Every structure is written in C-alpha cells, then in structure tokens.
Amino acid sequence: MSRFTTILKAKAQLAALKVAVTVLPAPRPIVLLGADSALKLCDTISHVGAKRVLVVTDAVLHKLGVIAPLSARLEQLGIDTLVFTGVTPDPTFSVVDHGLAMLRSGRCDAVLAVGGGSSIDAAKVIALAASNQKTPQQLIGVLKARKPSLPLFVVPSTAGTGSEVTIGAVISDDVTHQKGIVIDPKVVPVATALDPLIMKGMPRSITADTGIDALTHAVEAWMANFATTESDYFAGAAVRMIFNQLPVSYADGANLEAREAMALASHYGGLAISAAGLGYVHAIAHQLGAYYRIPHGRANAIVLPYILDFNRDVSESRLATLARISGLTDSSVQDGQAADIFIAHVKQLLKDLNIDTRIPGMNEADFPAMVTAAFAECHGTYSVPKYMDAADVTAILRALQQAS
Ligand SMILES: NC(=O)c1ccc[n+]([C@@H]2O[C@H](COP(=O)([O-])OP(=O)(O)OC[C@H]3O[C@@H](n4cnc5c(N)ncnc54)[C@H](O)[C@@H]3O)[C@@H](O)[C@H]2O)c1
Ligand SMILES: [Fe+2]
Secondary structure, eight states, X not given: OOHHHHHHHHHHHHHHHHHHHHHSOOOOOEEEESTTHHHHHHHHHHHTTOSEEEEEEEHHHHHTTSSHHHHHHHHHTTOEEEEEXXXXXXXXXXXXXXXXXXXXXXXXXXXXXXXXXXXXXXXXXXXXXXXXXXXXXXXXXXXXXXXXXSOEEEEESSSSOOTTTOSEEEEEOTTTOOXXXXXXXXXXXXXXXXXXXXXXXXXXXXXXXXXXXXXXXXXXXXXXXXXXXXXXXXXHHHHHHHHHHHHHHHHOTTOHHHHHHHHHHHHHHHHHHHHHOOOHHHHHHHHHHHHHOOOHHHHHHHHHHHHHHHHTTTTHHHHHHHHHHTTSOOTTSOHHHHHHHHHHHHHHHHHHTTOOOOOTTOOGGGHHHHHHHHHHHHTTTOOOSSOOOHHHHHHHHHHHHHHO
C-alpha cells in the first residue's frame, strides 16, 4: 500500500472514530479529592451494597502498607475483602486471568483498584470480564463487552496515567509484550479517590516518569486534530500544573499540595486524551516497552522531545498558545519563538528530573517490526497533526540507540 493510500485509509478510520466518540460520550467517575479521600471512597463502595470486594494491587504497595487501612475501613463497614497482589508493571493476560480466578472463587461483587496504571488497567479488565463471561483476550478491541462491568472503584497511586477516567485498559501479551487495548466506556469506574497520602511514598524516579506520562497525555491531546474546546481546557490546565508542581513533588515527595495538584493534573490528562486521543509519542514508546522493557512513563519521556521537534512546524501556533497558557511566555512574544520556548522548557524539565534516557540492548534488527507495530497502533486511531513515514521513525530509533 502506498504512503498516500495508507494515510487516506487512516483518515477514513479516524472520521468513523470521531463519530463514535461524539455519539458515545464517555461516562465520568465521581471524583473525591484530597487527603484521606481513599478512606471516603470506601464509604462509597458500601453505598452500592457491595458485600465482598476484590482489591487489585501490586506486591510493592501491599508491602508498603498502603492497602491495610483501606481493607480495615471496608471491614468496619461490613464488607469482606480479598486482596490480589499479583499485578506487575505492564500487566499481561495471565496476570488478569489470575485476578479473575480469585474474584470468581471468592464470589466478589465489586472491584477496588489501588495502584498505578498497571493495577487500574488489570482491575478494569477483571471487572469487565467477570460480568461478561468473556476472557480478557476477547475484550481487546473496541466495544467488545455487552454487559456493564462489576462496580469498579479506583485509587490511583501514581500521578501518571489518568486511567481512572479513561475508556481504555492496556494489557500486554505474555510472550511478545505487545500491548492490546480494551476500548469501552464500560471500564470507567463508578468513583475514584485522588488522595495525595497514597502517593506520598512514591520514589523520585517513578514520580518523574509517571509525571511525564501525564504531561505527554496533555501535550499529545493538545496537538491532536481531534482537540476540542473541552480537551484544550483540561490539557492546558494539566500542562500548567505539571510545569509548576512536578519539580516540587520530585524534590519533596511529602509535599501533599504538590502531590494533590499532580493527581489532578494526571486526571485532567486522562480527560484530555479521552476526547482528543494520543499520538506518535505513545505509539513509539509502547515499542520501547515491548522490546526493551522500558517503563511506560520513562519511554514517553524519552520519545517526547523528538515528536515535539517533528511537529514543530505544523504545531507552531498551538505550541505557542500552550506556552502562554502554561505561563512560560506572553502575547508579546511571536508564535515561532513561543513554540521554541515551550519545547526548550520540556527538554530542560526532563534534564532537571534526571530522566534516564538510556535504552540497553537496542538492536537495529528490531527496528522494522517496531515501526510496523507503531504505525498499526497510531494510524487510524490517533489524530496526529502530521504523518510520519518509516524513515522518520527509524531515524528516531537510531538517535535513541546512539544516545544510549
Ligand atoms: N488505561 C489508560 O488510560 C492508560 C493510560 C496510560 C498508561 N496506561 C498503562 O498504565 C501502565 C503504567 O502505569 P504507571 O506508570 O502508573 O505505573 P505502574 O502501575 O506500572 O507502577 C510502576 C511501579 O511503581 C510502583 N508504585 C506505584 N505507586 C507507588 C507508590 N505510591 N509508592 C511506591 N511505589 C509505587 C509500582 O509498585 C510499580 O513497581 C502501563 O501498562 C500503561 O500502558 C494506561
Ligand atoms: Fe501514557
């Protein structure tokens, strides 16, 4: 297929997707915000009449003691808890299968996710598969479930993915580590608690990586052709908050004001991508995760500067506006210079956060398949402002290899 035909096909698919997104507006969770809001969320779980809750989390958070107070509160409310601690970063189908088996054998009637995007996504698919009598693999794709999910509640522990508000859940193949995405408004939780106390213990490198994931969501949604007045509102607010508060929460993890602002910024990023979608940063970053096991947020941080440079010409006035909204400059500065100020600020932030840009084991022989997979994800799904060809992506991969 020629490049021209590929782009035409992608644009036709996108037009259909735009209609679907407009006709099927995504539900939004009730949001509880602030210190101890996770405990208040437990009260919300009791309101739906749940009797036995599956808590979906990972071993690290369980060991840190993040889960115990929530289980205790639920028990006080007369709700039994079963705790599934088997979530691993970038969860695979077998992780979800194990959680689902625990839910079924324990006859749980609601699910509470406590963790980063990995725990949230695993919980979303466990809750949806449970009520639909489908395997997690059968739910990959768009609108594959018929019945609503089991009631799902979410406490994010990273400020990051915004998964607590998106219509997506990302699950990886156990062997290839390629990511499959469940896209369905039914995975949006009933309620979520953005609680800075849960995020207080997040190590600096995870704070940095996940914070840049949130920034990438906002920037990709901002540059997307599907951007709307509403997605711009959320993306602009997220970028401003991240520029101001990510350096603070990185330097002082116990600063609850900064943690709370980052939690909200991450949520806004999720709202922005729900309307406007992602772009090549995610499509390429997912390959760095699949091939070289680079964590999601860090992979985005590594790729983001290259895509900002690539889009610089077509997105000049948009990036200039974002520079002004985020307080980097004002209207006295011309668009070209303002766009450059924005890109330079992002690059400096990545340096200040000491993001590790090395990718051990990069191999040129992997590049053609990585390019194909990136295009399969992006073209027809993401409304990017400018299309790349194979040579463009390969040049980025080579540059990343050289920098490693
Ligand atoms: N569904 C969506 O809309 C969406 C959007 C973006 C990303 N994702 C997915 O989310 C996953 C990444 O999630 P993530 O970046 O939040 O990381 P994660 O959930 O994989 O967690 C990364 C690490 O941080 C640790 N951790 C998390 N919170 C902590 C805390 N408060 N204190 C100490 N340690 C903590 C975890 O134990 C884990 O080891 C990827 O699989 C990605 O594809 C989903
Ligand atoms: Fe992301």
